[in-house]
Amino acid sequence: MLEKPVAESPWWRSLSNPRLLGTRLSSNVELLINFIVVVATIVFILSQGSGFGIRIAQLFAIFAILAVSLNLVIGYTGLLSLAHVAFFGVGAYSVAILTTDAAYEQVPGHIPHFGLSFFTALFVGMAITGVVALFVGGVLSRFRDDIFVLVSVGFAVISHRIFLFWQPVTRGPFGIHAIAKPEVGGMVIDSRLEFLFLTLAFLVIVFLISWLIVRSSFGRVLMAIREDEQAIEVFGYKARYFKLTIWVISAMMAALAGGITASEQTFIDPQSFVLLESILLVTIVILGGLGTLWGSLLGALVFVLLNEGMRFVPFLPGELIGQARLAILGIVIVLLMLFRPQGLVGRFKL
Amino acid sequence: MSNQALLELEEVTVRYGGVVALDSVSLGLGEGEIVALMGPNGAGKSTVLKAVFGLAPVVSGTISWRQAVLDVAAHQVVKLGVAFVPQGRRVFTQLTITENLEMGCLYLKDKEEKKRRLHETMELFPVLYEKRQEKASAMSGGEQQMLAIGRGLMADPKALLLDEPTLGLAPIIVKEMLEKIVEIKEKRNTSILVVEHNIRSILDVASRVYVLDKGRVAHDGSPDSVQQSDILTKVFLGAVE
Ligand SMILES: Nc1ncnc2c1ncn2[C@@H]1O[C@H](COP(=O)(O)OP(=O)(O)OP(=O)(O)O)[C@@H](O)[C@H]1O
Ligand SMILES: [Mg+2]
16 A cells, blocks of 8 residues: 555645655646646746737647647557658648638639638548548558658658649648638638637647547557557457557547648648658657646647747847757757656656 | 367467477367466467467468367457467556456446456456556566456456466465466366466466477376476477487
């Protein structure tokens, strides 16, 4: 039996006893980290005005959808995928292309017009991504461990190349402009705040679905696969089907984030879907903690704050910020792996 | 074969690339038997069990279950009534004891039946009941091995394949484990094919023994016949040609 003397004394007693306070804090690292991050965020954002707050929240919501969905694959199932950006991109391009309409086309005549509404395009885009993911996953299921990682990198690179060179459809390096806005019951969602609410609503849905998945017996099989794939087969499960299923679900969630982003930014080009984005996503998942959905939310928040907050570092010249951001993120990752390899609130190491 | 054969291997050959892991091996497990599989490292003991589950590349020969040829994938074998507890206590350390046990029969929809099996397994291994809420990583080696066996029993198998269930356990635990194996056989009428290194203890409980060496069956008979012959010394000292 575990002894829990700390839990029995009232919390305020620990304030006068440094040793007790220490135990209490370290046993509640999760809570403490959450608390600090959230308070710091609120203070910081309030000091910057509402426009900035909305921007941060929007970025957070998108990264959170991506991180939560990626965690299902990396953290719960143990598949270290760097291909997530590809599905994010397919979702974004699907919405961009499927909503194209001659009426607001800025560079007319280059790509076909489908004229679907945002939501229809979003769901069709997710379905398309699902099919693509099924194919990619089928190929990937032949590999494991380091080769799996390499092949997933291959898919991330290939998708970027397709966005770049399949000009008749994606308009290549010019990108696609004037992407349609969502319409709900005749009301166009175009203010940033409205968009934020829409995105947060989707985040809630993605989070709930993910939560239900990891809580279900299906989720338990995924965790078992992460630990020992062969052992699972002798209990009567085909690990491959489970892996493919979660892979496709996760990809469709990424596509959702992509579709929203395309519409929110009204413009996309291949530069937003490079391998580096995938690496950042994996970093967020590890930063938050493998196999914890809350951790992914926290990881996304910390990442967005670090990333956006760096604009405010006083002594950095503007043109260096972009470079410095990545360098600092790199340093954060190294420190994290050294001192907290299980992530901020996570339980497992990679 | 003593009585009706449940599981039978006939001239099974397994090859990993150039390595012949099993060379025309024939053996059987009868109803209500405990059959011991012995032999030095690399003899092919684990390969026998894996072959039954389609987890080893069988190049020739047949494996049958209740007189019917068994050529289904690993995940279907368990549904026929065979459970496999692989070498090395492969429990899911991040799942709780109960969750680990439930893994053994997740495909089962009948909740009552699941509960009944859980109850039965925990009755057999009281330590699993005591620690049911804890993570498997918090258990000792012997307890993890009991969990692994318990998880196999959750499939309610007719035949149980155990790969070195006593490996690395203290002598007293080894004794307890073998008693449990006998108890499983007696209480549930489960036939057991067990790979075992502890010669003395396993010869006390086994109905029959196969001695494998370099992928071949070097001896097959009653525990007494094994004890009376010098086959084990030969095999373990590498003198068999
Ligand atoms: N996956 C594999 N790839 C290649 N060779 C293998 C593989 N698995 C087993 N072998 C080879 O097959 C032979 C038999 O292996 P097996 O694991 O069945 O032995 P064992 O009798 O169980 O030994 P141990 O007592 O060490 O568990 C060995 O020569 C081994 O090297
Ligand atoms: Mg072995």
